[in-house]
Amino acid sequence: MAKNTKPIAGTELTTNGAALNVVNKLYLDTTDATDLDDVTTGKWAWLALDITQITPSANETSQSDADYAGNGFGSTEVTSKRYQLAVTGKRHIGDAAQDYVASKQFAIGNALHTRALWIDNGEAILAEVTLSNIVPTGGNANANQTFQVTIVFNGAPVAIDGKLTMSDRPDSDGTYTATVAPATTVITPSQN
Incomplete structure (x- = not known):
């Protein structure tokens, strides 16, 4: 279909x-892949429809130290981070991303691992993640069902090496595809 x-x-x-x-933008890979080398292999479900809040947190571990040279003052060193995204909203049945998360409600272990693509103010970050605290339903009788998931990064995320482009429209299964073009074009002497 043409876009005009x-x-x-x-x-x-x-x-x-x-x-x-x-x-x-926040996308989840519905193939359950965890490899961080190639973002183009994923089937990316955009977690957006009826999502009202995404709250990042570093979940830091720190070490506090004090020594005699500090004259009574200490210091703090952040020794690790377990970055996470807390996602909340209303349940929307038929949305590829929400249906994918809801399908993991009773899963444990590696079945909760996948990849997340977090585009934060234009910077694309790819991470292996664990889906946790999944709440695909619930709430008051006279209200929409709630939806909640915490997306916990496993290890260090990576940046996309090049220009990431997501498909304009979802595929028939509601997922998007990613392509990556080189960040810069190298002109060899034979091309001059």
Whole structure:
């Protein structure tokens, strides 16, 4: 299907100054892959529909020290981080990302591992993650069902080496594909 529309002038999202949270994007790989070498192998479900809040936290471990040379003052060294994204919203049945998370409600161990692609103010970060604290339903009788998941990074995330592009429209299963173009074009002497 051809795309023959464009945003109305002035409605573009701000990419500088006071940033809006909506510029950030969070995708989960529904193939359960955990390899961080190639982002293009994933089937990426965009976790966005009826998601009202995504809260990052570093979940840091630190070591506090004090010695005699500090004259009574100590110091703190952050020794590790277990980065995580707490996601909350309303349950939307039929959404590829929410259905994927909900399918893991009773899973344990490696069945909860996958990859997350977190695009934070334009910087794409890929991480192996564990889906935890999954709540795919619940709430008051007269309210929409709740949805919640905590996406916990396993180890250090990696940056995408090149220009990441996500497909404009989802595939028939509701997932997106990623492509990566080289960050810079190298012109060899024979191309001059």
